Amino acid sequence: MTMAMALDSGLAVVVLAVAGWTIAARGTFAAVVGFVSYGLLLTLVWVRLEAVDVALTEAAIGSGLTGALLIGAAARLRAGEASPVEGPGVVLRLEIAVLSATVAVALAIAVLLLPDPAPTLAPAAAENATATGLGNPVTNVLIAFRAMDTLLEKVVLALALVGVWSLAPDRVWGGYPGPRHRSDPHGVLAFFARLLPPLGIVVGIYILWAGADHPGGAFQGGTILAAMWLLVMMAGLTDAPPVSRRWLRLVLIVGPVVFLVVGLGGLWLGDAFLAYPAAHAKPLILTIEFAMTLTIAATLGLLLAGPPERKLS
Amino acid sequence: MGVATVFGLCGAAAVGLGLYGVIVNPQPLRKILAFNLLGSGVFLIFGVVARRGAAAGFGGDPVPQALVITGVVVAFSASALAVALLLRLFQETGRATLHADAATSAGANEADP
Amino acid sequence: MVRDVFTIVMVAAGAFFFLAGTVGLLRFPDTLTRLHALTKADNLGLGLVVLGLLLRVQGPLGALKLVAVWLLVQLAGATVSQLIAGAARRGEPSA
Numbered sequence: 257m258t259m260a261m262a263l264d265s266g267l268a269v270v271v272l273a274v275a276g277w278t279i280a281a282r283g284t285f286a287a288v289v290g291f292v293s294y295g296l297l298l299t300l301v302w303v304r305l306e307a308v309d310v311a312l313t314e315a316a317i318g319s320g321l322t323g324a325l326l327i328g329a330a331a332r333l334r335a336g337e338a339s340p341v342e343g344p345g346v347v348l349r350l351e352i353a354v355l356s357a358t359v360a361v362a363l364a365i366a367v368l369l370l371p372d373p374a375p376t377l378a379p380a381a382a383e384n385a386t387a388t389g390l391g392n393p394v395t396n397v398l399i400a401f402r403a404m405d406t407l408l409e410k411v412v413l414a415l416a417l418v419g420v421w422s423l424a425p426d427r428v429w430g431g432y433p434g435p436r437h438r439s440d441p442h443g444v445l446a447f448f449a450r451l452l453p454p455l456g457i458v459v460g461i462y463i464l465w466a467g468a469d470h471p472g473g474a475f476q477g478g479t480i481l482a483a484m485w486l487l488v489m490m491a492g493l494t495d496a497p498p499v500s501r502r503w504l505r506l507v508l509i510v511g512p513v514v515f516l517v518v519g520l521g522g523l524w525l526g527d528a529f530l531a532y533p534a535a536h537a538k539p540l541i542l543t544i545e546f547a548m549t550l551t552i553a554a555t556l557g558l559l560l561a562g563p564p565e566r567k568l569s
Numbered sequence: 570m571g572v573a574t575v576f577g578l579c580g581a582a583a584v585g586l587g588l589y590g591v592i593v594n595p596q597p598l599r600k601i602l603a604f605n606l607l608g609s610g611v612f613l614i615f616g617v618v619a620r621r622g623a624a625a626g627f628g629g630d631p632v633p634q635a636l637v638i639t640g641v642v643v644a645f646s647a648s649a650l651a652v653a654l655l656l657r658l659f660q661e662t663g664r665a666t667l668h669a670d671a672a673t674s675a676g677a678n679e680a681d682p
Numbered sequence: 683m684v685r686d687v688f689t690i691v692m693v694a695a696g697a698f699f700f701l702a703g704t705v706g707l708l709r710f711p712d713t714l715t716r717l718h719a720l721t722k723a724d725n726l727g728l729g730l731v732v733l734g735l736l737l738r739v740q741g742p743l744g745a746l747k748l749v750a751v752w753l754l755v756q757l758a759g760a761t762v763s764q765l766i767a768g769a770a771r772r773g774e775p776s777a
Contacts, residue, residue, distance in 0.1 A: 261575070272583065275582075275606055279594070279606070305572075307620070307629055307637070310616065318645070322648055341668055352593050356586070356588040359584060363581035364577075364578050366614075377622070379625040397631045416649060420649060423657045444768075447761075448758075455754075473638075560649065562656065
């Protein structure tokens with residue numbers, strides 16, 4: 257067994273141990289902390305699997321934003337934990353364990369029986385890279401080869417946000433999302449929220465820009481921008497905008513709308529829906545990515561902020 | 570057995586753990602947690618398929634990697650919606666549980682529909 | 683050759699400090715002492731790891747990025763530990 261193999265096996269064992277602890281932990285907060293650590297360890301696994309873009313996304317969204325979401329929920333639900341509900345009995349647990357183990361074993365067999373040599377679309381992706389002029393193959397796939405998926409994903413994000421907003425009680429409809437966060441204006445959190453966002457915005461835009469040729473892209477950059485916005489909101493330096501504001505709704509749809517417009521333009525000037533005319537591919541893609549980043553940042557931030565809770569006065 | 574297979578088995582085990590957690594734990598927030606665990610296991614298996622498809626100078630097949638990125642974002646938005654539903658349920662009934670009699674007992678904190 | 687030895691020694695020292703911090707986290711009696719062990723040891727450990735990796739990057743830009751990562755982790759760690767310590771001092775429930 258080579259050194260790399262030993263380290264990878266060790267990493268896999270630690271990942272599974274943390275996952276097991278997340279399921280078995282007694283307190284909800286402990287389980288959420290375990291989940292965040294699991295996500296960060298998973299980032300290492302993704303790097304070992306040579307998928308750096310996915311590692312960035314997992315660190316930012318999978319463990320970062322999801323962790324923040326779950327910690328916030330765990331804190332608000334703390335009062336409800338006083339009356340614990342009984343889980344299933346021992347026999348039922350055993351049966352469920354057998355079921356889960358069967359599923360896991362079936363998947364493991366599927367993994368071990370994967371065809372060799374592995375079928376791959378990498379040569380096709382490499383050949384067609386000249387169509388867009390971008391160096392990062394994952395960005396190529398996201399924006400050009402499977403652009404339809406990305407467009408629909410934008411729509412899914414918007415639908416999720418509409419779903420979250422529709423949970424507002426009638427009297428606060430269209431109001432301010434989430435509670436009003438307040439913190440000591442001379443305190444550590446306010447200082448941090450003044451210091452970090454300029455740096456974070458630069459890093460976020462850089463990751464968007466570098467996504468053309470290196471690992472990165474609109475999702476990762478947009479998430480960092482959303483995180484900076486959330487930090488400023490949580491420190492109380494600014495309030496979340498009311499969900500009925502027109503400019504906010506425009507920002508939320510500018511991404512998919514620009515994408516759609518460029519796609520329909522492809523019907524006209526190119527070959528098909530979402531086909532980029534070869535001469536203008538790169539500027540079009542950059543326009544789409546900038547609009548996408550704006551929408552992603554706003555949507556992710558608002559998804560975390562939650563449904564409206566304060567009245568629009 | 571290459572590095573990809575090790576992590577593929579890890580992903581399969583994560584799916585099993587997540588499935589167990591979703592079914593067994595009575596608290597909805599823990600179910601959402603376990604659902605995320607389940608999803609990440611599935612993404613790992615995608616990642617294994619991507620790694621094994623390394624060719625043409627790339628470290629991995631970019632198409633499954635792009636699918637996983639899409640999946641992570643969609644899983645987050647699903648979790649956000651689920652958490653919002655859960656918090657609203659808690660606001661209405663005072664208990665965060667899917668138990669049948671919790672909604673009919675504890676009257677509501679607000680008189681809203 | 684010397685570069686490899688330097689990297690290994692520095693990263694191993696950094697790992698030792700991380701281990702020391704984790705032992706402190708597990709063994710110290712209350713929140714404030716645990717925070718103390720964690721932030722001090724982890725920052726120093728990360729600094730040593732970064733120092734060991736500095737010789738392996740190509741060009742000054744990569745080195746600057748590594749150092750920036752270390753400084754950002756220190757900033758975040760310091761802020762969060764202050765906030766946790768404040769909450770612990772006020773007696774707020776932490777779990």
